[in-house]
Amino acid sequence: MVNEDLKANPWAAYLGPNLGYVQEQYEQYLINPESVEPAFRKLFEQAGEPPTESEPKPIPAETVNSSVDFNMLKNVVAANKLIWNIRTYGHLAANTDPLGLRNKSDTRNLNPETYKLNEANLSVIPASLIWENAPKEITTGWEAIQKLLQIYTSAFSYEFSHVHDEEEREWLNQRVESPQLSAPLSTEARIELLKRLLQVEQFEHFLHRTYVGQKRFSIEGVDMLVPILDEMVNRLIHGGARDVLMGMAHRGRLNVLTHVFGKPYSAIFAEFHHSPDKELIPSEGSVGINHGWTGDVKYHLGAYRVVQEGETVQAKLTLANNPSHLEFVNPVVEGFTRAAQEDRSKPGFPIQDLAKAVAVLIHGDAAFPGEGVVSETLNYNNLAGYRSGGTLHIITNNRLGFTTDSIDARSTHYASDLAKGFEIPIVHINADDPEACIAAVQLATEYRLRFHKDFLIDLVGYRRYGHNESDDPDTTQPLMYSKIHAHPTVSALYAKKLTSEGIIKKGQADEMKQAVLQEMEGAYEQVKVLNSQDNDSSPGKGGGFNKETVTQTAVPLGQLKEINNHLLDVPQGFHIYPKLQKILERRANALEEDGKVDWALAETLAFASILADGIPIRMTGQDSERGTFAHRNLVLHDPATGEKFCPLHAIPRSSASFAIYNSPLSEAAVLGFEYGYNVFSPNTLVIWEAQYGDFVNCAQVIIDQFIAAGQAKWAQKSSLVLLLPHGYEGQGPEHSSARLERFLQSSAEGNWTVANLTSSAQYFHLLRLQAALTGSEQARPLILMAPKSLIRNQQVASPGAALTEGTFEPILEQKGLGGQVELVERLVLCTGKIAIDLEAAVTLKDTYSWLHVVRVERLYPLPEIELQQIIERYHNLKELVWLQEEPQNMGAWTYIEPRMRMLATNGITVHYIGRPGRASTASGYQNIHKYEQAQMIETALKPTKKQPNKTQK
Secondary structure, three states, rough: OOHHHHHHHOOOOHHHHHHHHHHHHHHHHHOOHHOOOHHHHHHHHHOOOOOOOOOOOOHHHHHOOHHHHHHHHHHHHOOOOOOHHHHHHHHHHHOOOOOOOOOOOOOHOHHHHHHOHHHHHHHHHHHHHHHHOOOOOOOOOOOHHHHHHHHHHEEEEEEOOOOHHHHHHHHHHHHHHHHHHOOOHHHHHHHHHHHHHHHHHHHHHHHHHHOOOOOOOOOOOOHHHHHHHHHHHHHHHOOOOEEEEEOOOOHHHHHHHOOOOOOHHHHHHHHHOOOHHHOOOOOOOOOOEEEEOOOOOOOOEEEOOOOOOEEEEEEEEEOOOOOOOOOOHHHHHHHHHHHHHEEEEOOOOOOOOOOOEEEEEEEEEOOHHHHHHHHHHHHHHHHOOOOOOEEEEEEEEEEEEEOEEEHHHHHOOOHHHHHHHHHEEEEEEEEEOHHHHHHHHHHHHHHHHHOOOOOEEEEOOOOOOOOOOOOOOOHHOHHHHHHHHHHOOOOHHHHHHHHHHHOOOOOOOOHHHHHHHHHHHHHHHHHHHHHHHHOOOOOOOOOOOOOOOOOOOOOOOOHHHHHHOOOOOOOOOOOOHHHHHHHHHHHHHHHOOOOOOOOOHHHHHHHHHHHHOOOOOOOEEOOOOOOOOOOOOOOOEEOOOOOOHHHOOOOOOOOOOOOEOOOOOOHEEEEEEEHHHHHHHOOOOEEEEOOOOHHHHHHHHHHHHOOOOOOHHHOOOOOOOOEEEEOOOOOOOOOOOOOOOHHHHHHOOOOEEEEEOHHHHHHHHHHHHHHHHOOOOOOOOOOEOOOOOOOOOOOEEEHHHHHHOOOOOOOEOOOOOOHHHHHHHHHEEEOOOHHHHHHHHOOOOOOOEEEEEEEEOOEEEHHHHHHHHHHHHHOOOOOOEEEEEEEEOOOHHHHHHHHHHHHOOOOOEEEEEEEEOOOOOOOOOOHHHHEEEHHHHHHHOOOOOOOOOOOOO
């Protein structure tokens, strides 16, 4: 009760020694209302600013009923503080550890006694005064505190306080505290859940007994992953998703493949018998393991499943192929998801539907905080070019990374703590509590569908065996595994619970188990019969490429002129930056008879003509809108308003979308995303541009495991384009080399195209050729050593006629040389920028009748037939020389030398001209660079008096 003075003055009970604390709370309230207890927040909303210490004067203590009013108000404030801490730190006391291995946390801030609260003084406080959404049956403050402690410290705990958005945080807390989330499953659902757990467990047991010692990376200890995915898929599809895209590592993958994706037991068993299911093997290309198809181990393979009711397809589930490089599949799946959400059939940016597709990523507890690509991928959620409307994350937390304990694997309290920096709500659940796990899925899917943001489930379990089934974990984790060996399985625990509650009869769980085993035994017997009839364990027909076909890529002059005329058209009232306006206007006459098309214009004309052909384009990179070298400028900025405009969105004849985005400062995750986008949408020309080619090595895992080998391992086609600025211009070790040698070293079985061009027309035709091959059997990635200074070099610019006729040429012969066939004694082969430097030097001299120069524009596949024909043309040829800018152990030399020796017949010697072998890619000193560059050119143009018998340096 409050007396009349308190009614007239709501501050009366707080005056005196409490006023300073109240004023501090008010200052916090002004900054962030959510940072103060609900009681104070309500007080400030109603009463406004608290008084100063001098005014108004405190009401005499004798007029205050201190035994009821003042103490009660103090207790209300304390209770609100306690509730805040329960919601924020309840997870520290939660029962989420099935083995009880976690060190106990300091949870004094969850104890009412810490705040001088007890059942007596809390029972006189109405529950609604401290818990606004208290259920009707909760009437007192004591009951409210006990109920909230039960909610926040059970087998299902929460971390939401790092979510800054007030609406989201309030929704999360209200949803968690509502009776619906903790409502028990129906009897039928509980029985089905037990059946599923028995299937999961018995599948692992069957493999363990039948294929002793073979790796399978068992799911046991986090068995609930399969029912979680079942529930998640079902809820997402009913929420409108038409694609559910998943990525996971090898732990539990076989179980997910068979139970979530419906891969038959017989197909799994056949793989253990080393007899691949022939239906999973690509049928195109040439036969045999050595021709484009090597396959992959069974626990790396992907899958897809169509979900339908009757004849109506509801959705498609996709599990991405995955290498052993944990977490690098994450951005690939995000790329899948973005591609599945977008409609690319109209001009402009694609139209995105966030509800149409959802990504689900399954992480390991050591890999999630350990691999940097995780953070790079989490950063996507609010980025325009990469947002996919929220990913559902599951950490299958078995408390170990191979043999490494958590204390050695991370500095954070939880494996999931990285997600806090991205404001991702987190729930921790005990993997031995099946119904808590299902409730977690309900909360996660509701949040994603409502707010289109990420959500993370930390599934805390264990690993029943070692890293693999032949590994003995007792030597490194003896205490942990002594507990695990004595710990019953989750299906046994759940069966016991359902039996004790009368949901199932005694012995019914054993009957379910026997039914599952009979099904597996039948599948195994079928595989044994098939295996005895067919001993051919070769991978069958591979995915190698057919012989390449010539594609015409020229565009009529009239169409190119129409495009060029529209490139300067901007919306009424839009202003182009004056300096840029002049640069763009210079392109107006580029297609006239005396004009030249530079690199940037050739690219823009190629893009526009590709869009006219109905092929959508997606281009990204850290500076792709403008271009690192300020040459592209495909997104214009109004200097007065900041408004953006992309000229390619308004080009006539365009019948497909054009998306261009500046990417985050990432190579690995961004390149993985673009690869995934292209794999899911093979008919889109997807281009990633490195800021400098040197930085592509930050994405080496994506290149090695996905782009270079995806076709051979998984029959996964891609036409992704990598633009890697490359060329030696004295800018030092990190601004010179895109590591051409590494791409050439990985070139085999027609896995990609590697090119280094010397004319804008060649770039125009190669882009159009790459676009024409999208979605076809001939699709392959394009690795292009893109120019830097050559972008504006007039020797690289092409006449308009070069775009309106012909197609891409894998080699170019330097004009003005090699005309006198009988006199030519040296043939210089080179590629890229050094060819332009050589041409510039040649034009300064009188005659080089003894010399011919050939530019190898496409390094892989190497045009050996064309080169052979040129060599045979010169009957008196004595020297075949390779000229390059890169050090001898880098660049193309180690790749091309053996091929040149095969071409060099009739006593022709093979020479190398270039920098000596080095550890660093380039010199950091401009004067040294210039000297070396001049020496290489001079050596290439200086006749050799006496031919040696070995390679020259």
